[in-house]
Amino acid sequence: MTVKLLTPQMGAGVDQVTVVRWLKKEGDSLKELEPLVEVETDKVITEIPSPADGILLKIMVLENATSQVGETLAEIGTPEESKAPQGPVQSAAPVKTETVPPAKGKAGQPKPVTSVEKLSISPLVAKLAAENNLDLSLVKGSGQDGRVTKQDVLDYLANHPGQSVAKGTIEVSQPDLMPISSVRRQIAERMVHSMQTSAHVLTVMEADLSCILADQAKKKESFASENLHLTLTVYFISAIARALRTNPLVNSSWTEQGIRIHKQINVGMAVSLGDEGLIVPVIKNADALSFKELAHVIKDLAERARSKALQPEEVREGTFTLTNHGTGGSLFASPIINQPQTGILGTGALQKRPIVVRDGSGIDTIAIRPMIYLSFVFDHRILDGASADQFLITIKKILETQFC
Numbered sequence: 001m002t003v004k005l006l007t008p009q010m011g012a013g014v015d016q017v018t019v020v021r022w023l024k025k026e027g028d029s030l031k032e033l034e035p036l037v038e039v040e041t042d043k044v045i046t047e048i049p050s051p052a053d054g055i056l057l058k059i060m061v062l063e064n065a066t067s068q069v070g071e072t073l074a075e076i077g078t079p080e081e082s083k084a085p086q087g088p089v090q091s092a093a094p095v096k097t098e099t100v101p102p103a104k105g106k107a108g109q110p111k112p113v114t115s116v117e118k119l120s121i122s123p124l125v126a127k128l129a130a131e132n133n134l135d136l137s138l139v140k141g142s143g144q145d146g147r148v149t150k151q152d153v154l155d156y157l158a159n160h161p162g163q164s165v166a167k168g169t170i171e172v173s174q175p176d177l178m179p180i181s182s183v184r185r186q187i188a189e190r191m192v193h194s195m196q197t198s199a200h201v202l203t204v205m206e207a208d209l210s211c212i213l214a215d216q217a218k219k220k221e222s223f224a225s226e227n228l229h230l231t232l233t234v235y236f237i238s239a240i241a242r243a244l245r246t247n248p249l250v251n252s253s254w255t256e257q258g259i260r261i262h263k264q265i266n267v268g269m270a271v272s273l274g275d276e277g278l279i280v281p282v283i284k285n286a287d288a289l290s291f292k293e294l295a296h297v298i299k300d301l302a303e304r305a306r307s308k309a310l311q312p313e314e315v316r317e318g319t320f321t322l323t324n325h326g327t328g329g330s331l332f333a334s335p336i337i338n339q340p341q342t343g344i345l346g347t348g349a350l351q352k353r354p355i356v357v358r359d360g361s362g363i364d365t366i367a368i369r370p371m372i373y374l375s376f377v378f379d380h381r382i383l384d385g386a387s388a389d390q391f392l393i394t395i396k397k398i399l400e401t402q403f404c
Helices: 079-083 123-131 150-159 182-197 210-224 232-246 291-306 385-401
Strands: 003-006 016-022 035-041 044-049 054-059 066-068 072-077 200-208 252-255 258-261 267-269 320-323 343-347 351-358 364-379
Touching: 035 072, 054 079, 123 150, 200 385, 210 232, 210 364, 210 385, 232 267, 232 291, 232 320, 232 343, 232 385, 267 291, 343 385, 364 385
Parallel strands: 267 320, 320 343
Antiparallel strands: 003 072, 016 035, 016 066, 035 044, 054 072, 200 364, 252 258, 343 364, 351 364
């Protein structure tokens, strides 16, 4: 009996997913609950397991195509069914195919660049082949039924720099355009949308982290016994959660009906995925967690973010965001607000700097202290300068006094 793998509901409000990678090919044996396909939504890549034992009969949705919730991703059957003649694959998001037109050379003569007149390929693959004078018969396809994909072409070009791969003596040039991943495209769309939505304003203060570093050294051993690396991020998020509790207007969103004050304090933390961009897992009810509980949650979310093991609901419902741009050496920055939040805090690189301090007798002296810049970008529709500065002062005071 044939079993259909349906596109699951990946979270509230999610009506489609993008197929990132099939982990099996047609004809492969499957075990129930064995990972079968990777799909992406909200920059989160999730594995979908096989619903039954059997043979992967048909892949219905190709890689990089989208599928609506409830549509069939694949069909799984018995070995006997796999030997039966199969009809054509119907994709939930059909990919158009076309024949590669011969490119024109001098005097209008066609260049012998391909031999794929009867090969089913996408328009993008056809364009890449024509631009690079590439004979696609030289490229081994990794797609369904040996179909040549965009990545196959890019990989071939990268592995054959300067080599004549067309039927003739034309050398292949490297692609002029770097392909845009779905994650990068989502980031671009959201950043532009945010800049067009909120009235972004930046305010900057600096904080002395002497107390924080002393407390970190004191707690280091006990945290290590629980396999925890006590990072500055734990202190920053703890300070943010406390400051949001006493400055509730910052924990809000703009609506045309009024400013919505959120009851929960859900702090997102930006986690770098290297060349793949950023993802922001959310610490729900951060103000209700103890310091050590907060450290456990931060460690778990950060590790699963980097291994692409987050669930869609773990990157939603944030009410404020922290981004630690200082890990790359940046002193201060002007980060973009994560919509529909009111603000985002950026923490810069820790530096020892000479500053003026006043001792108990009121005498000013110069001392070397571990200093950090705090960059707070806020939505000026909701916060004025005074209220924004009051929030940042609260965070500064917590960092400088609450852990001594």
